[in-house]
Amino acid sequence: MATVEVNVGNWRTTLTGGWVLIKxxxxxxxxxxxxxxxxxxxxxxxxxxxxxxxxMGATEIVNGVKYLLVLAAMDGAVTKYYEAGVYESCMGYKKLTSFKHILG
Structure with missing residues (x-):
């Protein structure tokens, strides 16, 4: 099992399993x-x-691909940062599995 640490500002998470950082x-x-x-x-x-x-982000292969992304998005005139989880099936179907504000 691999361990991947993701850090953005004061926000940090650790992913265990088959997660690989997106290059x-x-x-x-x-x-x-x-x-x-x-x-x-x-x-x-x-x-x-x-x-x-x-x-930044990471992926894990599980009968499709799970993405965990740190996104920058504009909320009005302010840039804020969010953690988003997306599952994409082998057939290309996508589902948002999580979305939360982390910074900004």
């Missing part, structure tokens, strides 16, 4: 997953966050 957070598919997370959160929470970037 290129600007890769088109990673950005697509980040935009999906913000869009789905907006639908569920009736908010109007604007996706800005993926700051």
């Amino acid at each position: 290129d957070v600007k890769a088109p598919h990673v950005l697509e997953i980040g935009e999906f997370a913000v869009t789905e959160h907006n639908k569920e929470a009736k908010t109007e966050l604007k996706f800005k970037s993926v700051v």
Whole structure:
């Protein structure tokens, strides 16, 4: 089992299992997953966050791919940071599994 530590400012989490850090957070598919997370959160929470970037993230392969991303999003004129969990099946189906404010 691998242990991955993720740190952003004062926020920190440790992932155990088969998590692997994403090396290129600007890769088109990673950005697509980040935009999906913000869009789905907006639908569920009736908010109007604007996706800005993926700051960092990790993936775990489990009959599909689980993503844990730290996202930057605009809340009005303020940049805030969020932790988002997304599951993507082998068939391309995506589901937002978690979304929480962590900084800003």
